[in-house]
Amino acid sequence: MNRKSSDFQLTLEECKRILDHISGLVVVDKDGTIRYMAKELKEKITQTEGENFSKEILGKNIREIYPASKLIDFLESEKNEELAVYLGMSGINIARMKALYEGKKMIGVVDFDLFSTAQEVDLFFNKLEALSADGLLDFSDRIKRIISGKKRKKAHKKYSxxxxxxxxxxxxxxxxxxxxxxxxxxxxxxxxxxxxxxxxxxxxxxxxxxxxxxxxxxxxxxxxxxxxxxxxxxxxxxxxxxxxxxxxxxxxxxxxxxxxxxxxxxxxxxxxxxxxxxxxxxxxxxxxxxxxxxxxxxxxxxxxxxxxxxxxxxxxxxxxxxxxxxxxxxxIPPLRERKEDIPLFVEQSIQEMNALLDKKVECVSPQVMKYFYCYNWPGNVRELKNLIERAMNLCVGKQIEAGDLGDFVSESLYGEMKSTIFTEKNPLEKARELAELEVIEKALDLCGGNKQKAAELLKISRATLYNKLAHSSKSV
The missing domain is CATH 3.40.50.300 (P-loop containing nucleotide triphosphate hydrolases)
Structure with missing residues (x-):
């Protein structure tokens, strides 16, 4: 299996390793039966289609495995090669499809990505523009028309x-x-x-x-x-x-x-x-x-x-x-169900407000981010963006601190009391103690168990905090 001939020095394993590194590679015969698909493309289709693909993907038809593939239309056309543009999860990717021939008879098609993401497309334009500026290429006007045209086209499209x-x-x-x-x-x-x-x-x-x-x-x-x-x-x-x-x-x-x-x-x-x-x-x-x-x-x-x-x-x-x-x-999932996306929204909002307010804020403090993770965001992304805007107006340093959040910290502490606190079994004084204990526990959680910081957050003395914790442990 690993034998080499004088005119072909690669082993089968080496060939497979190389093919798997060609982004978006898929090879089909003239009927659309898959002869080869790169590992990375299998994973991408799995994410898109929500299915689990096994090694038995080979031999199945591209129409069954990936109905959105532009290969399907290409197989039914009489073209020798074509560029295909996919608008998908990464924004955009551009693939090249080329017919494979045995003599004059088409036996299949190879399809692979030229650009896998929108960032790669932008990088390509930037490189062309740089070469043109250096005088190595002479089509700067052409590039400007393409880029400005792209911006004009995007101008009437609010979101993508x-x-x-x-x-x-x-x-x-x-x-x-x-x-x-x-x-x-x-x-x-x-x-x-x-x-x-x-x-x-x-x-x-x-x-x-x-x-x-x-x-x-x-x-x-x-x-x-x-x-x-x-x-x-x-x-x-x-x-x-x-x-x-x-x-x-x-x-x-x-x-x-x-x-x-x-x-x-x-x-x-x-x-x-x-x-x-x-x-x-x-x-x-x-x-x-x-x-x-x-x-x-x-x-x-x-x-x-x-x-x-x-x-x-x-x-x-x-x-x-x-x-x-x-x-x-x-x-659309609410923000509380995808809190791992919060840092991305924070970063984007900070960049937008830096440009608007002419500031150079870099991030939020770890403590602020912890507040964000603990809060349930009833107003979702809009509430988060509004909070960042408010904090940016108050922020004087390079990172947003808890003090820049205004009433947000107290709102996050006191805004979500458990409904079980106020019941017929709990008289007012007992209910008040339970509510107070819940707020203290939440403050300690936000402060990583640091009682001094929790007391400062609650605006009480450290001794008062210890007394309340001791009293609550006796009454449990």
Whole structure:
């Protein structure tokens, strides 16, 4: 097995080691049967598809293993080679596909990554720009047009998948789900608590889809008076009602043609509008007020911070509309369920506020980070970003200290009392002692068991803290 010939000096094991280091490498025959796949690509597909692949992957068809592969279209084309762009969990990667021939007969295709991440693409442009600036290349204008064009294109796109911060398992699973959702035109329902980033997710789905170059129109269902909602959504013809503009006015649906309409806070959709939206979803048509029915091509993405299924049971939301909206559902995990992502949000917020406030803050202190990990963040990412902004305004050093957090420390200490403290079995004095003990225990936990620091945090003397701890141990 390890024999070498004079014209080929590599062993089979050496060949495999080399092939496994070619990013994104996959080799298929002309029918799409996998002949080889690099270990790194298997792991990437496992993360995306949520499946466990074994060594038996060889011999299976690429259509079964990786339905999103651009190899599938390439196999059905008559091209010899092509570049494929994948928009996914790492933002972007660019692959090269090249047909393999035996004589004039195509026997398969090899596919491998030229650039695996958005950072590698940026690095490539930076290198070209540097070579051009040094006079080694003479296409600086071309590069500038590409780069400036890229920035102009990005300017009208508010968010993309790369803007979803986090490397936790819930966020990796969320990104994987968004990639799959972007490949269809089905209606999407986004459910999440306030401050989790529903708008960011909606933009990401749109900007990954084939509709990405068409409008993304937003409408906040809670921000529009009920009496104006119908004209805002559907538009109106001239003279349709008193005060209507002579030439009429297009509604949000019409403006979103070929693109997507984002219905934020859809739980606040006026009840009398709900059957009309249901008809839009069922028949793919609408009509302006006072106008004729028109066909439309718009993808609907809705979002709610309330449980729509519960609202249906309470009679506050139409059941038939709920089922139409709930074709594909995505739930954004709250920050308390992915606390390992907190340092990433902190770093990003500090960088943003440094630029805005012209400061040079580098980080938060270890003690502050411990507070952040112990807090449950009812306001989610928005609350964290607002807290960093407040602290940055107060911070005078290179790192944010506990004193820069204002009332946050006391709020995190006293904001989450156990419901079992206040019961019929506990008289007021006993309940007060239990509540006080819980706060002391939390303060000690935040301070790593250091009683002096805990006393300072609680704004009591060290002797008082010892007395309270001694009293609580006797009463247990």
């Amino acid at each position: 998948l790369a803007d979803i911060i986090g490397d936790s398992v819930p966020i990796r699973e969320l990104k994987s789900k968004l990639v799959r959702m972007s490949e269809t035109d089905s209606t999407v329902l986004i459910e999440a608590e306030t401050g989790c980033g529903k708008e960011l997710v909606a933009h990401s789905i749109h900007n990954l889809s084939k509709r990405m170059n068409y409008p993304f129109i937003e409408i906040n269902c809670a921000a529009i008076p009920e009496s104006l909602f119908e004209s805002e959504l559907f538009g109106y013809e001239g003279g349709a009602f008193t005060g209507a503009q002579p030439g009429g006015r297009p509604g949000k649906l019409e403006l979103a043609e070929k693109g997507a309409l984002f219905l934020d806070e859809v739980d606040q959709l006026p009840y009398h509008i709900q059957p009309k939206l249901l008809r839009v979803l069922q028949e793919k048509e609408f009509c302006r007020i006072g106008g004729r029915t028109k066909k439309m091509d718009v993808r609907i993405i809705a979002a709610s911070n309330k449980n729509l299924a519960l609202l249906v049971k309470e009679g506050k939301f139409r059941e038939d509309l709920y089922y139409r909206l709930n074709i594909m559902r995505v739930t």
